[in-house]
Amino acid sequence: MNTSENPRHSARPEEGSAPVSRSRDRDEQGRARNARPRDGLGRPLPYGAPGVARQPEGVPRTPDEALAEAQRLLDAGMPFHAHEVLEDAWKAAPESERELWRGLAQLAVGLTHAARGNAAGGAALLGRGAAALEPYAAAPYGIDVAGLSAWARELTGRLAASVEDAAAGPVSAAEEAPRLRGR
Template identity: 60%
Template sequence: MTERDRTPDGRPRNARPRDALGRPLPPGEDGVERVPEDLDLDIEETVSEGQRLLDHGYPFHAHEVFEAMWRKAPPEERPLWQGLAQLAVGMTHLLRGNPKGAASLLRQGKARIRHYEDVPPYRLDIDGLSAWADHLLTQIDRGDPTDAPPIPILRMP
């Protein structure tokens, strides 16, 4: 029996290469660079890296960056980072051709970030991100999801 690759805390690791949307590729194929499991960015770096990944067509990877912050954020901020991760993975599902999964995640992500609309932390454009999610949800509900959804802008101008 082959030993599974595991993290120091015992969680299984999936070392298979992945495509730009995070889908596993057959062993031995070239994939895109993955987000390190031990990613440790500060908030400014997290937002900047998340935006860079979204801008370059890697929403799955942006989701992983936000998820890393979600795991270490103080309890009062975890819904924010979870919501951002859900918005990014919702976009991932849309690009993968799964509009039903995309809609579910976009709705969940939007609901989580809306709790921060009165005082948006870190100059995050909560209203703009909500409008972006609404736009995609409208397209999905009409049965006309786009192959190239608009890229969300995380920060207020």
């Protein structure tokens, strides 16, 4: 069926008719939410394809629980999902810690882009994340700010070199996973 035969997909409603309403995936609260399955790096898959379970949003976690869950997901090669956990912590954090959690989420997204083969995007987000962590040298919760910053700089350097050499390819998310806390 072409789009002119399907009114849900027509570019313009017929003259005098009401605007076409496109159905959207919605969550239990009625918010728009893409229900397409996703792979381990958060990329959408076709409807009906087997995917990786998504991280539920808005889960209240203590900072220690958020760090432990994010680390588990990073170690499993799922930085996109770790980013969702860290984003929840960022949204729930006191104002004085929001940039810390935002920086951690950006590091996870940077690794996501690098693992998807987007070296330039990965490097940009890793740089932003590391910069956001700088004011937290004495980070709470045992977060290894110095180690994370060094990890981000080293990976950013490799990503930048791969772009310059036109050899950019995806990195292994599990092999490149940083340690959020010092060992």
